[in-house]
Amino acid sequence: MIEISGLRKRYGKTLAVDDLSFAVEPGRVVGFLGPNGAGKTTTLRILLGLVHANAGQATILGKNYSQLERPFCQVGAVLEASGFHPGRKARNHLRVLARAGHAPEKRVDEVLAQVGLEGAAKKRVGGYSLGMRQRLALASALLGDPGVLILDEPANGLDPEGIRWLRDFLRALAEEGRAVLISSHVLAEVEQTVDEVVIINKGKLVAHGSVEELKRGVDGRVRVSSPQGKELEQELAKAGFEVSKDGDALLVAGATSAQVGELAAKSSFVLHELTPVATQLEDVFFELTSEEQK
């Protein structure tokens, strides 16, 4: 549904996107992750025809965005929370877009209700909170009832309730068979929402796969605490494990609970805690992006 191949974009001396390729299938929610400046926004803007690529292709439903028959009704996008005239009322903002994008005007009230803004529809956007603007941006993306959604940091400015709402909302959209490509730096949120992730760094693809697949590639960690912490730390280091402090406890990377427990028993250390730490998407993210930086 979304296909990016050999994409390259240069800004002066900086290569913002460097030979990037990946694809998004229908009915999938794909997280698009990377540190600040990794090239996420540039990639999404190229996909939407706002930025011109130096090389490669970025197509949606097999075509460039501007060549789609009714792009606004086929692809919905949230790019930034600032794309509103502060003096225009929310409902009018949507009416303006619906007219230009050939979306039926009745959709305006439907999407306002869908994002929970019907009560503030006649307020000027200048008086909106960041979270309300984000909902309005999402409403504009849904105006044309599109099959593909491209969302750049849609969780920005949402409160925890809003983030949970967004998560359920995106899942419901994907269940309807839409493809969703969502960039975010709130990794914990993405982890609960997406089917797969694409991780990029310095404009290059670092990893692409399901969250579980990527987690398997990252070593597990064990949290261990002991009144003989210093000695235990030395023993663990001697055995070749990477040890870091986590408050009074130690975090041992690349080890299983069994390995740490056996090592402690050999030296008769007293243990107060021995817990395997579940690998988070965050761990995968840092490992992959920092490896790349080395």
Added chain:
Amino acid sequence: MIAALSSEWLKIRTTRTIFWLLFALAAIVTLFTVAGILTNNKESLTGASNQLDLIGIGVLSVLIALIMGLIVSTGEFRHGTITPTLLSTPSRPLVVISKAIAAVLLGVTLVAFAEVLVIAEMAALLPLRGIDFTLQGGDVARLLIRILAASAIWAGIGSALGLAFRNQIGTFVGCFAWLFFAEPLVQGILGSHWINSDAGRFLPLSSTGSIFNSANDNSANDMLSPWAGAATLSGWMLLATIVALVLLSRRDVS
């Protein structure tokens, strides 16, 4: 095309800027008309040609039309609405053209508003001073068409320059610096005895002046005829539109 134009027109109607500008235009026009009727002596207000001069104050809408044209397009960059605009209308030439047409329509609306106001005020106030309202339909129509043409073209120029240069304050300052300083200066240099060229007639402000040149005396001065003036000014609008088309199409919107 219709969808993009209708969307542009709705944009203009749904912010308060247009209403502030209409208010400012009404206030200035009313001030000049009322002051003109109350302070001038009776003789200089009697007769069609004197009264036609009073209507001429509507020419202020040319300036307001330029300002509105600039606001309509630079506002897209100032508020970041250019992104949703290009997502709903991905064809950049279509954005430039629909904005230009919306601006031209806006220019026409501003003039119609200003002139209806002036004529209503004259019709109400002149009899109070015992003066007959003697304007001839044909003269009024001729003047109105000239003001309409100039306002419409300047609104189009404003819209195109705004899309080409994006920065609201910079484009405003540039436009007004050209109109009030640079063009008179260039005009002066071209007309000086060193160069002695009448090419200055083709500059934007001079060609605007030519539109209001009365048909009888165009041979007596170095202005273009009204038709040539309108054509030249339209040429400037076309040039500005082409520049906007080329720059907007090439640029990245980020």
